[in-house]
Structure formats: structure tokens, C-alpha cells
Amino acid sequence: MFNQGSGPTRRETRSRKVSQRMAVVDESTRQQAAQSRLDALENDNPDDAPDPFGLGAGDEDDEFVMEESEEDEVDVGRKTRRRKPAAKRRTRGAGEGRAVKSFQRLVEESGMLDAPAGDVNYLSAAAGPSVFYVPRKFCSVCGFLSSYTCSRCGSKYCSRKCFTVHTETRCLKFMA
Amino acid sequence: MQQSQGGHQVVVMDNGAGSIKLGFEGEATPRLVFPNCTAKPKGERQLYVGDALLEARELGGMVLRRPHDRGFMVNYDLERDIWQRGFASLAAAAAAGQLQGMGSGPGGGSSSSKSKAALDCRAYSLLLTEPLFNFDAVRAATEEIVFEEFGFNSLLAAPAPFFSLHHICNIPVTAQPAPQQPLSIPGVPAAAGSAGGQVIDSAEAALATYGAPVRALSAAGVAALTAAKAAGAGVIIDAGFSAAYAVPFFDGQLLPDGVRRLGLGGKALTNLLKETVSYRSLNMADEGLLMERLKDQLCWVSQDAVADLHRSNPLNRSPHRRDVVLPDGVHNLRGYVNPPTAEVVAALSPGGKHHGIATGPWPAKPQHIIDVEKKEAAERAAAGAAEGGSSKQRAGGPSVSDQVLQLNNELFMVPEALFRPSDIGLQQAGMAEVVMQAVAACPPGLAPLLYGQVVLTGGCCNLPGFAARFECELRTMVPSDFELVVLAPQEPELTAWQGASAFAAGDNYWQCVRTKQQYEEQGGGRRDR
């Protein structure tokens, strides 16, 4: 687990599924993967497993539990976030709990998705893309500037050394 | 009416998604600042709620629960539990302050109440910050909790930038012209006092609580700032835990049409750091609190990311490298940073290869760990002498089992995402350009006034180098016929609370609140503003 270069096990499990389902890694798939990665930046914990408590000390045990919990949650982004509040609520005393709404549901129920053009709300305030800068390219393995792109998955790499690491352990796993 | 402690009438709470700032009206700083979450060590029954986390000895392996998602309160019961504990601690702090004669309220020392008593909410009004564009459903639930469960006698809830604005508009222009002043060093505020020495005492006091211009002002800059202040205009940057907002204001009023949001904040940066190091070196997936602390202590904003990337290669000669000794759960409970190698010290020293470059802070190794290591080394040496020398153990130095996390370009490439979100695949403009978009969404005639007072608030602005990078980048974007003035408060995470505290002590406060009686007569949820 603490070896140089090995990523979290649960991520590998998840990525493997993505790659199996989609043999052809087209642009839209890459964008989807990038989006779920951005969504994950708002998570509180590495995974939203129903019971993160309990098995504490052993690293091996933890990894195993994570893998299991990942089995029935293929779509990582929003689905799990919805599930988490339900699990939370059960831990509170019966009857006293108020409903925990996901952010996504708050947005849906607020009606702002159907708001007329010109309405000022959370979504309309989102900053647009940059007109000053183009995205830069950094090596997905070491973080330095890169000029090469993996033809299979679109990840960036900077050198033969990093490309070897990439193809051997990370290609088609959608980790930056 | 019930008796409140120390003559205070308003509990002022900046309920940030990352941390809660809690105190009383009219005071300069909050009594308590604590994480807005609960934390549970894996495999243990113990649960840290809110401010209890301040006393937690270890940070490792915690499972976190936060009431907020993307800046909005979604778990009301969890938030109530955190508030409840926070209010009790506030009451205890107030009682302790009174005993020591520190109570600063007008009627201080009226009753000597017991220190462990819970806050008697019926004796107080509550001033609460909420996110911009808060949901009606969240507001209704908030009122229900505030009035029905805590029983506050009245409530004022308004967006945090509203109170920052109040703070900003009540501070006079203080900066003196100093056209030759170079760009300030990141993290070191360019106090106007050092430029000319003509600054009067009260202005210096204002600077201490408010903040200095990032670049010392030219005569034209002072004129622009004066005009902006006279018009009650400017742009507030609120770079917080869940997002970074640019909020333009004019005539002392927020301009909602011009608000622009970048969907990155402190939480995303912590997770990005966690993700990056987990991918490159050690799996830190479960170490959210530890990584947050490392981010706060070690991350910084580069003034030239590509140049710093080149400097950070190779790793063993990088001036940016920091070796973090991870908590071992025995003596080293919170982790610390190893001293720089001799090679790096030489490169950073005057005349060295990297002399004069901006680099992140270098926190010292805690003394108690040095003591423990010395003791252990002595014991090992003694044991080794007795056994005739064990091959496994080295005398002196850190123990063999230490887990060391090597951080290098992540320390500035993670915060870099705030300025170039497209680097991590987020197709939004960075911090500086968001201001351009916000100003562009306002009436064109306002632009010169808005650029005349851009104020940096929110915890992300604490990143060393943030203010200088922001100012420099925005300056290249703003048309050259506009003067740009960027102000950086010294405690940007407290600006909203400070404004709220002053607002609650002001005459207008009681005309703005919604009383418990009104709430009960009109029913929850509806509010007129």
C-alpha cells in the first residue's frame, strides 16, 4: 500500500470497471471521467462506503472493505453522495431526524434548472471559461511539463520513463 | 428578558462550510474558530464534534462528516449538534473571560454565572452568515433550528460578503502614495506605514484590522481608491472552502447580477493534494485532516509556476521540496517537517543558486519530538553497547520506522489550480479573470470604481503568494486606463465575521432582525428582505 507509485486500491477497482465497459475511449468518455474526478474533489472522505467505521487498524482489511463496497457502485459521482445521507440518518435517533437533502436535490427542487434566461441564481453565477489562457499540459505521472499524449487514453506524459510507469500501471485508469 | 452574559445581546456566527467563527457583537475577533465538521477516528467509539476537534491529539485516520455540500447546509441535524457544542463553549469562554475581567461588553460583570452552563439562547439574538444564493429550503430549516430548537429571540441571516462589505465601507482610505515601492514579498503585507511614515495612529489601527494594498499605491491609485470608497464601490473576493466568489458592489450594496463563482475552494485543494500524493507516493486517502493541515502549512502560490517547476527538478536539489514525517501514533501525533538538507540550505543562502526566490514556509520540528529522539538515540546507544551492537538499529537520527512523505511541486501546483482551473480540467476562468467577468456583468460605467477597490477575503487568500499573484495577473488583464487597487486584509478568513460583529453592534441591527414572535406569527420559511 505504501509502495512508491501505487495508487489507492479502490480507485484502481473503479477504473478497471470503466475501462471494461468502454473499450473505445472516446472524447466524451474522457470528459465524463474528468468530470467525475472534479466532482470527487468535493467529497469529505475518500469513499462514501455505507459503513466507514469498524475495521480500523489493518491496512489490508481497509482496502478489502473498500473494494467490496465499490462493487455495487459503478457510477461514482452523484449516486454515492445520495446514498450517504440515508446511511447518516439511520445513525440518528429514530423520529427526530430531519431529511438530509443532497446538494443535487436542493438544486432540482429550487427550480433554478428551469429558471428563465436572465434569472440570477447559483448556477447562473458560475464563471465562464478563460479567454486569456489555454490549458497547459502536465505529466500525469510526475507533474512536470509534458509534450506527449498517450494514444490509448489521452493522458499526458513527459518522458520514456514516465510513459513506462503510465502504461504499466495507469493507462486507461483516468487518474491525473 | 433573560439575563445575557457580560451584557452581550447578539451571538455572531460566521457559519462557513469549512470553519465556524463564533463570538459576540462589538468585539474585534471571534471567541472561537473551529472546523464545521465531526470527526471519528477509524475503529474507535470516540466522536469529535466541532470545536472538540481543536483538542484532538491526533489527526490521522479520521472519518469526517460535514453539514455542508458545495457551501450549502444539507445536513441540518449534524449542524445543530455542532452549533450546540459551539454555543456551550462560547458560554464557557464568556464566563471565563468575565472572571478574568476580560468581558468587554457595556454591562460587563453584571452576574457571575457558572462556567459550565449552556448558553441561554433566549437572551440573545443570532447573527448568522449564509452563502450567496442560499436555498429557500435551507433558510426555512435554519429558522426552524434557530427559533424552535435553540430559542434565540431573533435572527438575522445574510450572505457573508454583505458583512465583509460593511467592514470595508467603514474603513477610511489610509494608504500614502509611494510610487517607487516594489511588489511586496508574499505573506508579508506591504504596510503603508513603512513607505512614508506619515500614517496617523488611527489609520494604522485600521490597517491592522483591515489590510494593506498588495502593491503600494501611486497617487493615481490613492485617487482611485478614494473615489471607490466615496461611491461605496468595489469587488469582494470571497475565496472560501467550497468556492471562490467575486462579488461586485456599488453604493454600499451588493450587485447580485455581477456575482461570479469559481467552483474551487480550500476543500478541493486539500482533496487535490491528497489525490496527487496518493497517486505519486503514499496513499493518503484516509488522511483528510492531516492533508488539510499540510496544505495550510506548506502550500503556496507560485509567481511563475513553470519556472518553479524547472527549479523543483530534480527532487534532491529542489528548493521547494519538503519532507513530512507522518504521525507514528506514538510520540509524533501530528506530523512535522524535516529540516532542509545541506544542499538546499546552500542553494537558498545568499549567493546560492536559489537565493531570493519565493518559496514556501518551513515549519520547525517540534521540540518534544527532538527530545524524544535524543532520548531514544541515547537508549539505543546504551542498548547497543550492552548487546555488542545491533545491526538493525542506527544510533541517532530519526527512527527507522518513520514514514516520510516527500512533497515537491505539488506544494505550488495544487494552489495553481485557483489561477488556472483548466490545468486540472475545470473549464472556468481563474481567480483574477473571474473578477474581469464579474465587472463585465455590471454596468460599464462602474468599471473604474470597481477596479479601484478589490478586497481579498476568505481562507484561501492566506496562501503565501496569493495576493501578489492575484494582483499581478489581474493587472495584466485590466485595461491600462483603469487604476487597479487590491487590498489584502491580514486575517482574510475573519473579514466577514469582523463586519458582522460591527454590524450587530450598530444601530440598524435591530431593524433588520426577524424576531421569534414574527416567526411564530408568520410561520417558518417566509421572509421579506
Ligand SMILES: [Zn+2]
Ligand atoms: Zn513525467
Ligand SMILES: [Zn+2]
Ligand atoms: Zn494511457
